[in-house]
Structures are given as C-alpha cells and as structure tokens.
Amino acid sequence: MRNSFLLALLSLFMMSCGDDVETNTPSIQGEVEDVFFRSSTSTAAINDDGSVTLTGTSSDETVTLKVSDYEVGTYMIQGNAANEATFEDFNGVLYLTGEDGEGKIEVTRVENGTLSGEFYFNALKNGVGDTINFSKGSFFDVPVTNPTPPDPDLNCEEAQAISLSAKIAYDNVDPNNAEELQATCNSYRTALNQEIEACGDESGELQLILDGLGDCEN
Template identity: 35%
Template sequence: MKQLWTFAIFAVFLYSCEDLQDNNPALQGIKNGNELWKATFFSSDIDYGGFLIEGRNSFETVQLVTSNDTQGTFNLGGESASVAIFKDANGVVYSTANAPDPSLSLYPTDGQIIVEDVVNSDPKTLIGTFWFHAYTADGLNYFNFSEGVFYNVPLLGGLVVIDNGSICLQATQQVAIAFLAFNAADSTSPEYPDICLAYKNALTAQINACGDSSGNLQALVDSLGDCL
C-alpha cells in the first residue's frame, strides 16, 4: 500500500510540475484557483504535539499544522486544532483559524491536511496532500490553496509557527473541550486516567502556545498529578 501511495503522489507531481526528479522534496499547489505555487525551501518539525510542515519561496510561505504527529486526515476550520497558514509577499497572514466576516458570502474556513506516509528514513520525511480556504484576522480578505501536495519533506526541526495567535486560540479551545470531558468523568472509572491525561496534555499545549506568566495553568497541571 505504501508503494502504491508513493507512486500515486509521484504521478501527481509529474502531471503538475516540470523537471521534478525522483524522490526530490517538494511542496506545491494551486494558489487562488489559477496560479501554480512551488516552494523552494521545505522542512517539517514536531511542534505543539503535531507536525509543522513548511514550504516557502523568496516571497511567500505555506505552513501546515496538525493536531498530532501521526498519519491521518486532519480537518481544518471551526474548532479544529489543526491549521493551515499562508503568508504573502506583503506579510499578510491568512489562516484557517480565522472566521470570515459575516458580511462576506464566500467560502467558510475549511480544508484538509492528509498525512499519508511518514517515511522512516534519516531524516524522516512526510508525504501527503492538502487544500484550504483561509482568511485574514479581520475576516475580510480571502485566500485559497487547492491540489496541494507535500512530498518527502524532511523532518529537520527548528521551525516556528507564523501565526502564533491562532495557535494560542486553538490550544485554548482544546483545553475547553478536554475540560468538559474531565469534569464529567468519574474518578473511579477505568477511563479516568486517559481522560485526565488528555486534559493535562491540553493544558501543557496551551502553556506552550500562549505562555503562562501568572503560573495558573502550570498550577492546574501540577494539581492533576499522575492522573492515577
């Protein structure tokens, strides 16, 4: 199955890219419906407990952030902890974490990041596809990316999420969701340790994303102990 997927991804690149050579890292897609966009730099990292995949050229950057570091499909928009970000040549940031202004009747913020394979090479590399609709923070400006593909993007580390404000928002939302489950859990039930640990991990992710100058979040983490 892995070989079939690798062949399929490579076939997509042969169709849409010129001069692509076997196994060369790449990240590309269709920008705003009609422009082929290619990255000249590609890297990935594990951040906030998930993959951070980045492609950029001389002027623009695409970042894909997943909620965990495993293969799978990650839906974007709404309360999703996964997010796609585009920074244009003027420094304007578009994100699937931003909602469109109610006055607009275009597309909602949505999309998908599909991590199809984590290749166990040295370094590890990521293969998958993506598409998304995103907005600026005020919800008034729209951007879309379709037919996106990342192929053999190396897991090198050292990346920083562009739009940390959105990541903080997503982390805060995940804490709220985890707290609801934790608050409803019976401490004597077999499921309690896993529910407690999920809440603890969400709090830790919020600290990493948002900071914790008051120490209140860390105090909550400490109060949970070993979740046993």
Template identity: 30%
Template sequence: MKKLFVIALAFVTLFSCGDEIEFNSPALQGKKDGNRWKAVVFRATYNEVGKLVITGGDNFETVSLHISALAIGDYPLGIGKNSYAEFLDTQDISYSTNNEPDPDFNFYPPNGLITISRYDTGNNTVSGEFYYSAYSNDGLKTVNFSEGVFFDIPLPIGAGPNVMSCDDAEAQEVIAEALYASTPTTSLDYSANCNAYKQALINKQNACVDTDGSIQAIIDTLFCNDDDGDGILSINEDLDEDGDPTNDNTDGDGFANYLDDDDDNDSLLTVNEDVNANGDVTDDDTDGDGVPNYLDNDDDGDGILTINEDANSDGDVTNDDTDGDGIPDYLDNN
C-alpha cells in the same frame, strides 16, 4: 499497541497546462488561487506541544501547515479544528483557517483538509496532500490552495511529537464518552464534558489512524459550545430534534440558528430577549403563543412585527413606549 504502517506510493499531480509532475525529491507545492505555487525552501518542525508544522516558502510567500499529530490519516481544517493552515503573502498579510470571514464580505467558512499519506520511519520523512481556504485577520481577504502536495519532507532528528498510544487513546475515549452520554444538554457541565469527549476522539484519531473516517464522523456530530454567543448552546438550537442543528433556520436568512445571533430577525439579538432576566431566553413567551420571543418575530402578537415597532426610528425597539405604561411597544399588545 498498534503501529503505523509505512505505505509506499508515488506522488503524481496535475497542474495547469496539463503538466504531469512526478516527485523524485522533496517538494511542497500546489495551486494558490488557481495559479501554480512552489516552495523553494521547506522544513518540518515540532512545536512546544508536539504538533507537526510543515513550512514552505518561495522567497516571497510562506505556507504553514500545523498538523495535530504525525500519523497517517486526514486532518480537517476550519474554525475549532485541532489542525490549521496559514499563509503569509508578499504584503505580510497573514491568512489562517482559524480566522472568521467578515459576514459582509463572505459567509462561507474557512475549511480544508491535510492528509498524511506516508510516514517513512526509515528515512524520517513525511508526505501528503492538502487544500484549504483561509481568511485574513480582519476577515476581508481570502486565499485558496488546491492540489497541494508535500513530498518526503525531512523530519527533525532527535525530536518527536507527543503521540499517545492507540490503546491509551481508546481507553481515554471510553471514559470520556460515558461522561458525555450521561450529561444532559441543559447541564452546566455539558460543554466541558462534550469538549473532553471531542478531544478524546481527536486523540484516538491521531493515535489509531482514522482510515474510514468513522471517528471524524462522530466528531462532526458534536456541538459542544455556544457558537454564536447568543446564550443557547448550539446543540439546544436543534429545533426539529434530528440531531443536526445545521438545518434549523427560523428566519430563513441563510444562517442556521446556532450561527445566528438574531434567530428570528426581529432586530433584537437573541441574548437580549430574556425578558424575565433569569438567564434563559427559551422560557420567555410574551404573547403566550407557544413560540418563545427569541424565535417569534411578533413578540406581543399584536399583528405588527417587532422590527416595525421602532416608533422613533433609532434602531432600538426597546425604548419605544407609545402609551407610557412602562412596557415597550414590542411587548405591549394594548
């Protein structure tokens, strides 16, 4: 079994006005939206599933860091991540790195990083750094923390997190990877097996310590779900087949296809371009041009963009049938 190494270090950080602060006693502080913020009370607890929770407050606002394990290493924040950060402001507005921004307000996703730099088993304390951006529940407000530090925060006595041994985590990962690698992306089991592999990697990351970031690098390549709910797994929206769906953007609207519910910007949601109603939008190609409708902004190839075939101007191209033949205009080139 591999054990955690205790790393002795002095925490030094810079804040506004160039003040250099060296921590000699427990502390939690950072910059909130560019302004110095310091907790006057703080504590560390473990929740019911063994996740470490570090909380600090200045009597008006509260920062909470939910860390998936007690192990030296980096813990990324953002949608779908195993760790997350929260903030409660003076108006009782809650912010979280698990909240999506309102697309009309901001399209930058929540993100951040918590790093555990020292786990002092002798004194039973934890130290590290953090930064993050988070959104309110409605996605209309945001808060940003930078240069965050937690130093020698006491851990509960007589309690501990559910930490898997490194050997067990590595064994679990080998099994999960084999199952994942043998599952085609078109299989109904792909999402479940991919997520199982991702969780096994997270367990390994927590138990073995991802010192060089190699485990996180693998995690970042896994697209297990249908992130935009358009009926196509994100991994299958990698049109150029380079293994990276983040650089595929058919309509050039600034949103990669795997995060865009209208991939061709023709006013029809991708999930609604399943003309033959077989549950697969990728095999519908009305004009036979080799481009499926969900990626084709002129579905019938008549030279008129689908979005412009809304004859009654009600915002719905599916109910316009100018010649009354039962085929909506956007699918009718006659």
C-alpha cells in the same frame, strides 16, 4: 510532419512531468487562486504538544500546515487550532484559517523522518478579511528538522530512526540559512548521542560523525 507532432507531444509530456512534486524533493506545492506555487525550501518540525508544523517557502511567499499528530491520517481544518494552515503572500499579507477557515490536510506517508500528503484550504486575510483558496496542494518527503524528545526507554531501532530523520533534515537544510543550519545540526547531535546511548558505538563511527559536526557554531 508526423515526427514533429510526436516531438511536440514528447515535449509536452516532459513539461508535465516537471510539475510533478515528486521530481523536486522535498517540496510543498499547489495553486493559490489558480496561480501555481512551489516551495524552494520545505521543512517540518515536531512541536512540544506532539503536533507537527510543515513550512514551505518560495522566494517571497510561505505556506504553513499544522496537524495534531505525527502520523498518517486525515486532519480536518474546521476552526480547530490543532489543525490549521496559513499563507503569507509576496506583500507580507497573512491569510489564516483561524476560526472561520476550512480545509483538509491528509498525511499519506510518514517514512524515514519525512512526511508526504495532500491538502487544500480556504484562509482569511488576517483571519477576518478576504478569503483566498489554496487548492491541489501536495507535500512530498518533507524532512522533520528535530528529533522527538529524548526517551530513556527508547530502543535501538527507534533511536536509529530518529537519528536518520535528523540526518535527512541536516543534509537538506539551506547552507546559507545560518540559524536553520545550526538548529538542524544541534538536533542531529542530540539524535546521535541518543543513538549511542541506546545502541552503543563499538566501531566509533557515530562519535566520528559527532566530532565532524563540532559545536555546530560554524
């Protein structure tokens, strides 16, 4: 009887660990009106203004988070377009924080071209209607799909970090998503060329990777 009880406790522990975001990387997860959500694909992109948009998609729902900077920090959602969130449900209904929503996105780690952190938000249907609550939100090791714009003053270490970020994004992209695959491939090519410019490529290793990527059309 005691052994059965211990086995049940162990099973419960294993199931609990299975819901840990860190066991399924990269991932964005949380609760939408107390219903568990976990993305099957998760990516982040640096926008032209330096802000960052994270996107997590399950089979039929999508959550997006936007923060004003690509760095560790706390970003409040208070009618501020620089920091915002949206959620699209399985019916295609879009909920936006907009001017009247609120919440918080906390980036706790920026490492090797990935982002990790926590968040919650309240968003309104089409920005003006019924409100939904996204709580207990977490994101872990979400890769950045595009390197930062080329910088002529970039040093070798910085170029290598950008190249690594682009490689992680390319390695984690869904191979069945042709558009995203091509985009991450092109970003990786750009980053490799930038690394060659900043660091050189005496061994020819970087050029071999470039040759293997081809023109990113296939």
